[in-house]
Amino acid sequence: MTIALILLATAAGLLALALWWIRRQNEAFGYANTGAKRVGAGCEIGQRLLMASAGEGGGGAGAGGSGGGVRPKRRKPSGPSRRAFLRNSMAIGWLGVLGGFGGATLAFLWPSLRGGFGAVIDVGNVDDIVATIREEQRPYEFPQGRTYLVEYDPALDPTGEYAEITGGAPLMALYQVCVHLGCKVPFCEQSQWFECPCHGSKYNRWGEYRSGPAPRGLDRFGVEVEDGTLRVDTSQIIEISRQTSALEQPPEGPSCVDG
Ligand code: FES
Missing domain, CATH: 2.102.10.10 (Rieske [2Fe-2S] iron-sulphur domain)
Incomplete structure (x- = not known):
């Protein structure tokens, strides 16, 4: 039972460590995202202003020829970045390790749970x-x-x-x-x-x-x-004390061990 408690405590410690690490990564990623949004938002606003001004001067732009127009920037693809992919992969790996550890602990305890020695x-x-x-x-x-x-x-x-x-x-x-x-x-x-x-x-x-x-x-x-x-x-x-002696039974033949 002592070993089981040690295993459970270790598993809990690993889980806490993994959760701390994932939270830390999420926070770092969240700040980065916030910054990216600000930049993106700024660019978008600037882009809209430029497009609006281009529209107001419209005639000029249209009449002034093709070289004066402002083209909208292309948006980056919205799928997960490589960094996010790596972060999620590592988190899944950690969960896999912890799951295996938890399974081994359960396997260790299972004999007692189903009526093995200790029950x-x-x-x-x-x-x-x-x-x-x-x-x-x-x-x-x-x-x-x-x-x-x-x-x-x-x-x-x-x-x-x-x-x-x-x-x-x-x-x-x-x-x-x-x-x-x-x-x-x-x-x-x-x-x-x-x-x-x-x-x-x-x-x-x-x-x-x-x-x-x-x-x-x-x-x-x-x-x-x-x-x-x-x-x-x-x-x-x-436990039975050394002095307890209810059964009268001398050896019924030669001993198997010396002493
Ligand atoms: S372990 Fe049995 S006599 Fe020592």
């Missing part, structure tokens, strides 16, 4: 997810939400540590990122724990801290079930 995401049918976890004997991985879903049994959580964030769902959503320095934490099928390959932090099946430099348990997201569909709210991270 509430529909994962799928709860019963199907639970069946998959039991069959594969590993967490259900949901890459779109950067989430592991693990089965949650309230009977194994007598103090109700996770009752609120699971909201009655038989599943709990763990953020896949290690709380130490941000590596993705894989699940070790041998030990049935999460074990970080970067510095060896380990977490049990519910993501509770067990060993290593991690300052707390794996972060998690709130979930809810509606019409049998599980939804994960990835807009807000929920």
Whole structure:
């Protein structure tokens, strides 16, 4: 979200700069036009006076032969000047650049707007997810939400540590990122724990801290079930202290990483 704000602020700054530049060019062009009109008007008035005087002396001019008459000047073509054309082209170019930048910003934000990571995401049918976890004997991985879903049994959580964030769902959503320095934490099928390959932090099946430099348990997201569909709210991270230890689960086999 911070990056999005920076992008929007930059786009606004560029837009303001472009508007300032266009206004400045318009002002300069307006002054030039004003001057041109004055000159044109002056010439036109002078021209009319000359034509009038020529008409008054008319006879003379007409009679005096062809050399005495005043010919009206030709008007310049009224289309846009080259300068105006270049100015407009540059303005259109600026608008094109800003449009592209705005489009890129929208593309960046679009996943959140349409329910990607950072929003509430529909994962799928709860019963199907639970069946998959039991069959594969590993967490259900949901890459779109950067989430592991693990089965949650309230009977194994007598103090109700996770009752609120699971909201009655038989599943709990763990953020896949290690709380130490941000590596993705894989699940070790041998030990049935999460074990970080970067510095060896380990977490049990519910993501509770067990060993290593991690300052707390794996972060998690709130979930809810509606019409049998599980939804994960990835807009807000929920932290679990290092001391939280509801699940009694020693490693069920050898570790995948040392430490
Ligand atoms: S990033 Fe996982 S232990 Fe350091």
